[in-house]
Amino acid sequence: MARTLSAPVTVAFDYTRSTGPVLGRFLTGLRDGVVVGARTSSGTVVVPPPEYDPVTHQQTTDFVEVSPAGTVTSWSWVPEPVKGQPLDRPFAFALVTLDGADAPLLHAVDVASPEEMSTGMRVQVRWADERVGHITDIACFEPAAERDAVATEQPRSGDMPADADVDPVTGIITPVELDYVYAASPEESAFYRGLAEGRIVGQRCPACHKVYVPPRSACPSDGQPTSEEVELSHEGTVTTFCVVNVPFMGQKITPPYVSAYVLLDGADIAFLHLILDIPADQVRMGMRVKAVWKPEDEWGTTIENISHFSPTGDPDADYETYKNHL
Amino acid sequence: MAKQPAAVIGIGQTHHRAKREDVSMAGLCREAMDRALEDAGLTLDEIDAIVVGKAPDLFEGVMMPELFLAEALGAAGKPLLRVHTAGSVGGSTAIVASSLVQAGVHKKVLTVAYEKQSESNAMWALSVPIPFNMPVHAGAGGYFAPHVRSYIRRSGAPNHIGAIVAAKDRNNALKNPYAHLHNKGTTVESVMASQMLWDPIRYDETCPSSDGACALVIASEDVAASSPNPAWIHGTVMRSEATSGAERDQVNPQASRDAAAVLWKQAGITNPIDEIDMAEIYVPFSWFEPMWLESLGFAEPGEGWKLTESGATALDGRIPVNCSGGVLSSNPIGASGMLRFGEAALQVRGQAGEHQVDGARRALGHAYGGGSQFFAMWVVGSEKPSS
Numbered sequence: 001m002a003r004t005l006s007a008p009v010t011v012a013f014d015y016t017r018s019t020g021p022v023l024g025r026f027l028t029g030l031r032d033g034v035v036v037g038a039r040t041s042s043g044t045v046v047v048p049p050p051e052y053d054p055v056t057h058q059q060t061t062d063f064v065e066v067s068p069a070g071t072v073t074s075w076s077w078v079p080e081p082v083k084g085q086p087l088d089r090p091f092a093f094a095l096v097t098l099d100g101a102d103a104p105l106l107h108a109v110d111v112a113s114p115e116e117m118s119t120g121m122r123v124q125v126r127w128a129d130e131r132v133g134h135i136t137d138i139a140c141f142e143p144a145a146e147r148d149a150v151a152t153e154q155p156r157s158g159d160m161p162a163d164a165d166v167d168p169v170t171g172i173i174t175p176v177e178l179d180y181v182y183a184a185s186p187e188e189s190a191f192y193r194g195l196a197e198g199r200i201v202g203q204r205c206p207a208c209h210k211v212y213v214p215p216r217s218a219c220p221s222d223g224q225p226t227s228e229e230v231e232l233s234h235e236g237t238v239t240t241f242c243v244v245n246v247p248f249m250g251q252k253i254t255p256p257y258v259s260a261y262v263l264l265d266g267a268d269i270a271f272l273h274l275i276l277d278i279p280a281d282q283v284r285m286g287m288r289v290k291a292v293w294k295p296e297d298e299w300g301t302t303i304e305n306i307s308h309f310s311p312t313g314d315p316d317a318d319y320e321t322y323k324n325h326l
Numbered sequence: 327m328a329k330q331p332a333a334v335i336g337i338g339q340t341h342h343r344a345k346r347e348d349v350s351m352a353g354l355c356r357e358a359m360d361r362a363l364e365d366a367g368l369t370l371d372e373i374d375a376i377v378v379g380k381a382p383d384l385f386e387g388v389m390m391p392e393l394f395l396a397e398a399l400g401a402a403g404k405p406l407l408r409v410h411t412a413g414s415v416g417g418s419t420a421i422v423a424s425s426l427v428q429a430g431v432h433k434k435v436l437t438v439a440y441e442k443q444s445e446s447n448a449m450w451a452l453s454v455p456i457p458f459n460m461p462v463h464a465g466a467g468g469y470f471a472p473h474v475r476s477y478i479r480r481s482g483a484p485n486h487i488g489a490i491v492a493a494k495d496r497n498n499a500l501k502n503p504y505a506h507l508h509n510k511g512t513t514v515e516s517v518m519a520s521q522m523l524w525d526p527i528r529y530d531e532t533c534p535s536s537d538g539a540c541a542l543v544i545a546s547e548d549v550a551a552s553s554p555n556p557a558w559i560h561g562t563v564m565r566s567e568a569t570s571g572a573e574r575d576q577v578n579p580q581a582s583r584d585a586a587a588v589l590w591k592q593a594g595i596t597n598p599i600d601e602i603d604m605a606e607i608y609v610p611f612s613w614f615e616p617m618w619l620e621s622l623g624f625a626e627p628g629e630g631w632k633l634t635e636s637g638a639t640a641l642d643g644r645i646p647v648n649c650s651g652g653v654l655s656s657n658p659i660g661a662s663g664m665l666r667f668g669e670a671a672l673q674v675r676g677q678a679g680e681h682q683v684d685g686a687r688r689a690l691g692h693a694y695g696g697g698s699q700f701f702a703m704w705v706v707g708s709e710k711p712s713s
Contacts, residue, residue: 007457015387020350051352052398057370176387182457210572220568242471243525244464248449252461259462268572302458324573326476
């Protein structure tokens with residue numbers, strides 16, 4: 001058996017990005033099927049346009065349309081593409097200096113093998129079937145013939161398609177997803193395994209003798225490793241709490257609910273849990289509560305084996321008994 | 327070797343809004359930076375180093391944003407530092423920037439802090455469920471509400487104190503053109519009537535979610551000599567503590583009390599309420615005004631709410647607090663601490679406009695973050711510190 005428990009976690013959100021006027025101009029161009037760069041104060045044309053000039057620090061304003069064809073200046077082969085990359089088959093990442101630009105753009109080149117890639121090769125944009133104002137409007141680059149008429153055309157300033165001003169791209173949506181494995185510490189793992197047996201097991205700090213539940217790997221107050229296990233009562237006192245009335249994205253429990261700090265008898269620190277079996281507006285500081293366990297066949301190695309805490313019906317604890325836990 | 331004198335000679339901030347869809351993250355920072363530089367009479371090329379701060383990366387989903395921001399912030403060829411201490415980061419970023427000047431390393435440091443909360447959802451970002459744990463977390467409000475309840479129980483404060491703070495700060499915000507919320511006609515009664523979100527915290531007692539940035543130019547003594555009205559730094563302090571120690575005081579944390587004691591000593595202050603002319607205190611939920619008044623030593627433990635109730639923290643009171651409208655009126659989280667520090671500096675420079683406290687000569691800027699875990703504070707004054 002592994003010493004520690006672990007479980008997968010996915011953190012994902014569709015972030016909304018405001019592009020600002022400069023990157024917005026670039027993305028508007030992509031939507032309209034043209035590649036837009038900008039001329040910096042030193043006269044070089046950069047794609048995508050930098051938001052601020054590297055020398056004067058002023059916002060970039062001199063936009064330039066460049067060719068959709070260019071030259072590979074460096075590249076790297078991707079033999080095993082992963083999720084979210086531009087192509088789902090082996091491809092090259094390449095720095096492509098578009099004709100009319102002085103600095104390269106990083107993108108994918110769709111060829112079957114690295115033998116088909118070379119520095120100095122000519123490539124051209126393969127546009128996505130549907131263009132929305134995103135870097136993926138360039139599906140990828142593909143090998144191109146030698147310089148053609150388009151490729152030799154000089155960059156044009158101030159000669160942009162009319163609808164760029166009418167309906168500019170101002171924002172994009174960037175889905176971000178992070179998959180990782182959460183590992184509990186050995187001490188927490190022992191706590192969760194205890195829960196799988198219907199027990200609540202804390203640990204005592206050898207220096208300050210405080211009992212922590214869940215146990216920490218080291219006492220947060222004095223840094224001493226904790227090891228002495230202490231089996232705790234399933235009853236305790238609500239020290240303080242709040243009533244959550246607000247719904248929010250990702251919420252697991254339907255509001256309203258009472259999120260309370262429960263100080264188990266024998267423990268020196270309270271932990272957060274749910275209070276049920278009593279109207280929320282009747283929950284009190286000092287209220288005595290007991291753990292209500294789920295049916296045993298639903299248990300796992302989780303604090304959620306305890307469905308909630310329920311009032312015992314005993315008189316409330318004296319304020320003096322828990323005031324140092326607020 | 328003693329610290330060398332340093333002063334704030336430029337202050338800039340954005341117009342804070344729920345969504346600043348007209349600018350990118352870089353554009354938001356530059357809006358504040360360019361205003362601070364103009365105020366200081368300097369250009370980016372004259373700046374020696376850039377110090378940037380923001381709150382957790384999950385808020386915008388950009389890991390290490392200082393990498394892609396470096397050029398737009400004018401940091402190419404200069405030292406660029408990024409600071410992170412959760413909600414207090416705006417304050418600690420300003421302190422890191424000032425320490426570079428006080429240590430004699432640099433003469434002109436520009437510091438900027440920002441948040442673009444509209445790019446995601448802070449409540450979601452602060453409540454990602456952790457395996458094996460009980461999923462009862464409910465954002466910052468859900469974290470702090472039980473501790474507010476503890477304060478009310480401990481101090482015996484009447485229920486409407488939080489509403490007094492909220493009504494005051496929202497009305498102060500009407501005098502601040504940069505504030506996010508301009509809610510006219512906010513009264514104690516209207517706050518009390520607003521929805522209970524995380525009982526005991528009501529909707530109107532809660533900070534908004536904002537896009538915004540703040541920037542400061544901090545300069546050495548010789549550079550500041552040519553500034554018409556520098557805000558001299560009289561003391562800076564940061565303290566941290568563990569969030570989860572047994573019997574930790576969540577209402578009046580040890581790190582907060584320790585930080586305040588050191589700060590007043592540095593600034594030569596023995597009685598804060600008489601010697602500080604105004605304070606910008608990090609109050610994201612209204613009840614934290616009386617809580618921090620006590621922790622900072624403006625009132626005895628259990629007595630902070632009486633100061634609030636008496637009107638002492640109003641713009642014309644004995645110790646005006648959050649004349650700008652505070653975090654309750656503008657909350658670009660990463661920038662919120664620097665806004666407190668910057669607003670304190672504006673006051674002692676006499677540049678706070680309609681929300682200026684007459685004759686303010688020494689002011690407090692304060693920020694806290696995490697689970698009341700990180701604290702950052704400074705005192706600024708219109709006079710050069712004597713020692």
